[in-house]
Amino acid sequence: MARLRRVIENLSRAPEDIRADNLRHWASTIEGAIPLADVEPRTRVKVAGVVQNIRIDPRQGTGAVEATIIDGSGYVVVRWLGRSSMRGVRLGVGLVVEGVAGRSQQGEPTLLNPEYTLIPGPEHG
Amino acid sequence: MSKVQAALKRVVLGRPMSSGELEHTLLPKVIALPVFSSDPLSSNAYATQEAMIVLALAGAAGLSYILPISLAVATLLTIVVISYRETVKAYPAGGGAYRVSRENLGMYPGLISASALLTDYVLTVAVSMTAGVDAIVSAAEGLAPLRVELAIAFVVLVTLANLRGAKESGKLFAVPTYGFVLAIYIMLATGFVRCVGGCPQAESAGLDLGAGEAITLVLILRAFAAGTTALTGVEAIADGVGAFRYPQSRNAATTLAIMATLSISMFLGISWLADHTNVVYVHDAEGVAHQRTVVAQIAAAVFNENFMFYVVQAMSAAILLLAANTAYQDFPRIASILAQDHFMPHQFQNRGDRLVFSNGIIILAVLSSILIYAFDADLNRLIQLYLVGVFISFTFSQWGMVRRSVRLKPSGWKRTVAISGFGGTVTGVVLLVIAYSKFSHGAWMVLAAIPVLVYVMRSIYAHYSDVRAQLGKPERRPTDRRPGNQHFVIFVPHIDQATSRAIGYTRAISPSSVEAVTASPIESAEWNRLAPDIDLTRLNGNGSTVRRLRRHLVDRRATLAHDDFLTVIVPEVLKTRSVLEIFRRPGLHRLKAGLLRARDVQVLDIPVVEEDIDPEVEATHEPARNYAIVLVSGVHNATLQAIEYAETLRATDIRAVSFGLDPERTEGLGNDWLEAQIPVPLEIEAAPFRDMGNALVNYLRPFASDGTHRTITIIVPEFVVPTRRHQLLHGQAALIVKRHLLFERGIVVVSVPYHLD
Numbered sequence: 031m032a033r034l035r036r037v038i039e040n041l042s043r044a045p046e047d048i049r050a051d052n053l054r055h056w057a058s059t060i061e062g063a064i065p066l067a068d069v070e071p072r073t074r075v076k077v078a079g080v081v082q083n084i085r086i087d088p089r090q091g092t093g094a095v096e097a098t099i100i101d102g103s104g105y106v107v108v109r110w111l112g113r114s115s116m117r118g119v120r121l122g123v124g125l126v127v128e129g130v131a132g133r134s135q136q137g138e139p140t141l142l143n144p145e146y147t148l149i150p151g152p153e154h155g
Numbered sequence: 156m157s158k159v160q161a162a163l164k165r166v167v168l169g170r171p172m173s174s175g176e177l178e179h180t181l182l183p184k185v186i187a188l189p190v191f192s193s194d195p196l197s198s199n200a201y202a203t204q205e206a207m208i209v210l211a212l213a214g215a216a217g218l219s220y221i222l223p224i225s226l227a228v229a230t231l232l233t234i235v236v237i238s239y240r241e242t243v244k245a246y247p248a249g250g251g252a253y254r255v256s257r258e259n260l261g262m263y264p265g266l267i268s269a270s271a272l273l274t275d276y277v278l279t280v281a282v283s284m285t286a287g288v289d290a291i292v293s294a295a296e297g298l299a300p301l302r303v304e305l306a307i308a309f310v311v312l313v314t315l316a317n318l319r320g321a322k323e324s325g326k327l328f329a330v331p332t333y334g335f336v337l338a339i340y341i342m343l344a345t346g347f348v349r350c351v352g353g354c355p356q357a358e359s360a361g362l363d364l365g366a367g368e369a370i371t372l373v374l375i376l377r378a379f380a381a382g383t384t385a386l387t388g389v390e391a392i393a394d395g396v397g398a399f400r401y402p403q404s405r406n407a408a409t410t411l412a413i414m415a416t417l418s419i420s421m422f423l424g425i426s427w428l429a430d431h432t433n434v435v436y437v438h439d440a441e442g443v444a445h446q447r448t449v450v451a452q453i454a455a456a457v458f459n460e461n462f463m464f465y466v467v468q469a470m471s472a473a474i475l476l477l478a479a480n481t482a483y484q485d486f487p488r489i490a491s492i493l494a495q496d497h498f499m500p501h502q503f504q505n506r507g508d509r510l511v512f513s514n515g516i517i518i519l520a521v522l523s524s525i526l527i528y529a530f531d532a533d534l535n536r537l538i539q540l541y542l543v544g545v546f547i548s549f550t551f552s553q554w555g556m557v558r559r560s561v562r563l564k565p566s567g568w569k570r571t572v573a574i575s576g577f578g579g580t581v582t583g584v585v586l587l588v589i590a591y592s593k594f595s596h597g598a599w600m601v602l603a604a605i606p607v608l609v610y611v612m613r614s615i616y617a618h619y620s621d622v623r624a625q626l627g628k629p630e631r632r633p634t635d636r637r638p639g640n641q642h643f644v645i646f647v648p649h650i651d652q653a654t655s656r657a658i659g660y661t662r663a664i665s666p667s668s669v670e671a672v673t674a675s676p677i678e679s680a681e682w683n684r685l686a687p688d689i690d691l692t693r694l695n696g697n698g699s700t701v702r703r704l705r706r707h708l709v710d711r712r713a714t715l716a717h718d719d720f721l722t723v724i725v726p727e728v729l730k731t732r733s734v735l736e737i738f739r740r741p742g743l744h745r746l747k748a749g750l751l752r753a754r755d756v757q758v759l760d761i762p763v764v765e766e767d768i769d770p771e772v773e774a775t776h777e778p779a780r781n782y783a784i785v786l787v788s789g790v791h792n793a794t795l796q797a798i799e800y801a802e803t804l805r806a807t808d809i810r811a812v813s814f815g816l817d818p819e820r821t822e823g824l825g826n827d828w829l830e831a832q833i834p835v836p837l838e839i840e841a842a843p844f845r846d847m848g849n850a851l852v853n854y855l856r857p858f859a860s861d862g863t864h865r866t867i868t869i870i871v872p873e874f875v876v877p878t879r880r881h882q883l884l885h886g887q888a889a890l891i892v893k894r895h896l897l898f899e900r901g902i903v904v905v906s907v908p909y910h911l912d
Contacts, residue, residue: 084821086828087836093829114829120822121815121841 054102056152067104189332195388214367238578251394252548270608275544280523287475331473487515539597553579653726862901
């Protein structure tokens, strides 16, 4: 009966919610990382998330690359200036980032030119 | 898609899985065995019988050859399995005949193997479904008239199971496969025990066949050829190494060995019992009533038709119906590999909602259903077509292994050369035997189909490489455009809200020139009230509206510079938010289709849904913000041209957007974009459910376009190839985009065709 209830529950849930659950679970396994929803401006943070969106703007200087990472709780925009290649950043990859949080002009939580390491995301190796 | 449709799809096919869940669909051995071995194991249900049909032509004397022939088939199976274990070890990523022969023997052997496999997978489905229905009919003879309908119904059922995805269907297939093996072993054991004091006799024992034909070598060879059905699934495991859990090669090699042991013991056991219970099996012979299958007769004799008889029949039917699953695993996989190598339409690479290659699955279902229908679900006729393909791929792939070992000389290469060389020679000889002995019985159809398939795949490849070359050519790179390079023609069927929107949109863009054209009797005074700044030209002359408009556009185009864009705007008021709207207005649809092929003319749709119309709003006012979004799939000339087009629109904001349907490729796209120094920002947005339409709609939501204050122009680069059949080889991105955005407020879609020679 419990199993049946779970099946029905899963059927009625949006696939996006199930994905968010998986992401939260994955992010909780990374040591020292705080949930993205808890990122406060002007504090030093360590966070982890999966790349959901990449924005490349070749017009600004030598090229700006932005990656929006998500962990099921919220999002943060990671921004690098002056890049001529992606150096491993692609959709679905896991990103562990350490730096001082800020806010962009649009009010988005942002980390500028932070240290980062690439790790396998929960969805892609 | 409506909510009800979505819920229904979820119940039938399961929830959509995000791309990352792929890892979870890898199979452990205990599941992989039934998934990949149901085909070779199930063929035991009819392999003996098919050999006996041939032998029975020579009467009782002929039937006495069944045991030696079965031994020969078992030996052949052993040779092939030993040889394939080498292949599996050498190709941990999956070494189907196609990959092995293409890499080592060249393109044509590779394509021949691929075509052979594709035809054979279709036949596997048709043959297994038919044989399964035969087993059911043997137990419930009342169903005999519904054979074709039953077989096709089962095709549909297995298709649905496979659209759900590999692992779930794996569990589904474990029960019948293991059940079948167990049931047959129980039948064999019981039979052997009862034979101690003289074997029980089959219902057909002593059936008089008369003298029949003489026993010739050809007859023996034909019987042997029929018996080799037992070998069909070996290829499937080699092809599917990628679906195994790690360590993939070792697990696949072990599974092969287990499969061969089970298959050989069952096959020999059934043949032995058929011989000793004196089954006499003939196909459609005069004066003999339609018989039950050989396995059914043995089971009936051994168990005296107690409940175990029904268990054997049920399990035979179940495994046969599900054996087709092997083909469902492998046909789509090989189709996707071929698509990746540009030999089949790229659409076969797309994984569906459940991470399976949906397009391949559906094609397989359709083709095999056609075969079942055309051959009236007659097993004996279908089986004549079978096996040619299997042995072609066996032979090519083993010789490929020989070539590889000689070239690379890995440790133990001499052993591999010996094993594969011997195996390749034996299967080559068997191939000739099968082709020769079955040629006039139907094998010619397959032998004729393979060259056709090879030719088609070769031309698809040629087309794709030609397109790639043209898209990358620096001298075909579009030139820089400025807003001054844009010219509009507004087509006015009526004066309505959509026309007003079109005028407002035009004012926002302010192109170098604007004119309105009409084929309807529109009063000049009425037009001047609406847009005094735009001239209205009447399309006079003969022919349909489409032809008159096209002639006008061609004339107009001729007066423009080569660098200029000419855009025709088609406003339309839609009655409802339904895709059926397209059918309700075939004239307008035809108009747009006709214009797409007019060279160097862009078509821009301005649809307004009736219920969105607000009479209070002056629609001819220009929208304050106009976003231009270029959809990008790669950095090439067609994309560059679409960006140049966007540059002419005086947009508030221009950006390029790509949807990461395949995350692996997104890093390369980013690098290409940075390197090409395209002066437009690119956003790569994840589409974790690989549904571009929905990802696009979600992406656009924050823009809150309403058509009066904020408008979005979606620019879709589109390839136009000279021939219509080649158009099918290109993703229908523009179509998908239009289908999803047609009813969104304030969004206009324009395709910028890039003409290829």
